[in-house]
Amino acid sequence: MKALFRFLYEIIGAPQPPADTPVYRDVVFPNIGLLNIGISLALVVIFYYVINRAMGVATFNKGRHWAIFLVINGLIAFGLAISQAHAQQVTDHSYIYWLATWNAILGLFWFFILSLILRKGSTNASTTPF
């Protein structure tokens, strides 16, 4: 699990400054990785199952509505990475923002993948985004 997240987040390069590497690898990466997937999953579930199924909302299923959630997911992922990094008292470094950006991109990716997997179970958005 840790290795996976480490791989995922070190695609954009090793953590900076190097001294914080263990914190990132042991704590920040798994934390934001899991939370990111969890939040994406939650948003997907909210969009496809809560709104577009349980609540019976049938007119909130367009691509643009999905995009709203996608963007929300990206923003949360961005903020999440920053807040998690700060919570671990890592040294301030521009890397944190690169990481947050990358996390946002991953968030979008998770949201997209989970959308494809889970949309079939939705009533009103089973064909969203396409």
Add this chain to the structure above:
Amino acid sequence: MRHLPSFSRLLPALGLALALLPGCYSRSDMKSEEGAVEVPQDGTPTEAPGAVPARTPEGTPTPAAGPNAQPLQAVNVFLEVSGSMEGFMPKTGVGGENTKFQQHVAQFLSEVNRSTAARQKTFYRIKERPYKDSYPAISGTVRNGIQQPAKSTDIPSVLDTLMTNYYRPGTVSVLISDFIYSPKNAGAIPYIKTDIADALARSGQKSDLAVSVYGYTSDFRGTYYPALKAAGKKTNCCDTEIPYYIWVVGPASAVRQFDAALLEQQPAKQVHFGVTYPQPVYSALNKFQNKGSWYYGDAGASKRTADTYRVISVAEASAQQPVEFVVGLDLSGLPGQYRDVAYLKQNLKLQGVDTDAKLLDVFAATSQTKASSGPESRFTHFAKVGLTRQPKAARPLVLRLQDQRPAWVAQWTTKNDATPAPKTFALSSLLDGLEQQEGEKRPIFELPMTLQPAE
């Protein structure tokens, strides 16, 4: 916009999502969860790959256990009262002035007597053999002078007596003397060392025998008896101060305990033989004067307690971008001799395999480091290590403190003590005899670490 009202239905859902945000667990959680479990009591990083197994002396209590340790079984204090000692303990003069010896030893005896570090305290005067004395009596002797000086006592036989009759676990013998050893003839001088070694070993080799020697000087008012009798005694000595010593003899742990309790506070020259010390607490520090691209390579590095980092992962190192890291050392469990920065600079050695890592500096804690909120506040000394080559694989790196005989020993040693001086005849040779007991000379401590390339 038909979807707007439906959007307002999302608010609770969004709220839920936001509630999820503040992380599942934090680093401090991990510390409290795992720190206790993972980190062994003696701090040996057994799980670190390629780490040198720590040398942990058997049965040595940790410094943390010190104050709570069992008190010593017994302390036997032997005060030499031969004629040569009279000058230290002159009869109280008209002006009521006394010697530094009297001042110091009386106080020391008092401290021993009052100390809770030992259960039983016994005082002896050494003449041809030890005579048991009470504390008031022996204290009186020191203060009021020797009433009936004994003949010169022979150091080997004293040691023999101590080893034979008083060497017990948890017991130390404290010998207060000028340690002027007069061989029977000049031909015996080269064998002083051997004589001492023999005396210590006569009643059987004691593997854990340790001797701490503390050297003092005092003004001297009386007759001075040089070791070389041919030179003749000098009355109304002396203008210079004359050295005297306190030897602590006993099992290593007892000696260390006694030293720490009663002698460490005193400003004195000191040298230790066979005393072992628990491995000091030490750790690499990743945010204290660090440089270059390296990080803790310990497994679960971020979850450890701050003082147990032993593995250095070097991501990148070159002459242009050297890696520097500082190892914090808590040497508070060691005698002052080994805490001395000058001593450390000379004798703290870094030994690595297949690396150009060098010890760049050794320095003591400052008020700044002590006040820091970082882990550096826990350490008394720091060793800075630098390297410019990335290790190719996990390699051991050891910080070792050599046990070097301090310089004062040589300075206080003389081959001819006919002229009174703050030197002692053949002191080096005497101490050589102590040293031989241990066979090979062991370092004070070895702090294993691991240098490895970043994963």
Add this chain to the structure above:
Amino acid sequence: MLFSTEFLGYKTKSLSPKSLSSSFMAKLFLFGIGGTGSRVIRSLTMLLAAGVDLPNCDRVVPIIIDPDAHNGDMNRTVQLLQSYQQIYKRLGPREEGFFKTDISTLSGISQDVNGSVKDTFIFDFGGINQSFRQYLSYDGLSVDSKGLVDLLFTQDNLESPLTIGFRGSPNVGSIVLNKLVESPEMRFFADNFQDGDRVFFVSSIFGGTGAAGFPLMLKNLKDTNTRLSNARYLRDAPTGAVTVMPYFALQSEDNAVIDSNNFLTKTKAALSYYEHNLQGLDALYYLADTPDTPYENQPGGTQQKNKAHVIELLAALSIVDFMRYSPTELRTGGPHFHEYGLQADAPEIQFSHLPDESREIIAKQLTQFLYFTRYHKQHLPTDKAPYADNLKLDYAMRNEPIFRELNNFLHSPDSGVDQWLQELAQNRRSFRPFDLQTDDFNAMILGKPVEKKWNDFFNKGLSHNYLLDNLNKTEKSIQEPDNFRKMLELFYDVTDKAFEEKIKVV
């Protein structure tokens, strides 16, 4: 209404349990005579499209008898029937749903067509493109015969071309229609008539074609000496008829061929004839209303395209009523005569004005059908929703002929459902159960808006959202590979649910 309001619904003895539909293919041969026949068949087609149940019958075979080949009413009825037929062919028989009952042309009921019968809903008069004088070969008649003809027919009658019908002249119609029995169509009809099949006539009593045609047709079918095959089946077949008495007036114009002021006179004459000469009829439905707005006076041709009228709808209901009786019931104590009465003499008829029995038959079905029609027009083309995606509606609506056919059936400006409802609502007396102007499904049933609680934020009644949600939900549960069948089943189910949940009763 001519009849007092105490007669509610079709007045008759109480209904006994319907006999179960026979195992063989029971047919209803429906003769629509004249312009009224066409218009009633149009209404019946609408009812069947809405899914109104027609018991004891698997297939309706409408035969429109109108010599006026260009009659506008007839043409759009035929168009509608053809549309229906196409749609039914794709849908096939089902337990319930829109377009539930099969409608077939005469030639369509048998594979054994020798080419003499065209595949059409219209009775082929073939070559009557001549005047009545020519038809009678007046000029070749003996002087005596000429005298008789002159006595029975006016000069006008003799000179009129037959192609525009009998112009309210039963005396002409009776001569021409009497010859029908010899046509290949009638022979084909008789050849394929089976035990259990039924016959029903729709005609107006005050016109030309209908008034004359109905008794003649009946007489010929029930004639014991007929040369038609299956004579016994024909004679024993349950037979019903609805005859519509004057319910509209025509604008009085000088020299007009048809004068509505004669309607009552003609009706009286016909009724007195019917009184003794309708042998073999099991049930006869009389319908009448007091005329209000005069129709534009168009004696025939494409211009005779009258707005749909509630009377026609009620006439169509009489067919449904007739089919609800078992053969035994019909034969016992017949013939049965029925009249129709409203709950109230309202100028604008809503569901609440209908008698319970009628309401039970049509209210829910028509409402469902309206919802479907409106949704089909309003939302279907723009719905980007899973059900639409799964049905591939985007492509289908544009490219598949059957979807275009349905679109035509529902929204054709000439013959579509929209238009039909529109006409019913605009006519006098008007049938206006729905608000056709509103886009809000909640307000579509007049006098019965869907109740929305002001404090229930989530309950928007019959919102687009509600329907969409149910469409998406239901679509998942329908296992049907054919997207057209699936779509109709889907909309039937959803509108059914919408009605049961949000309307309950009207």
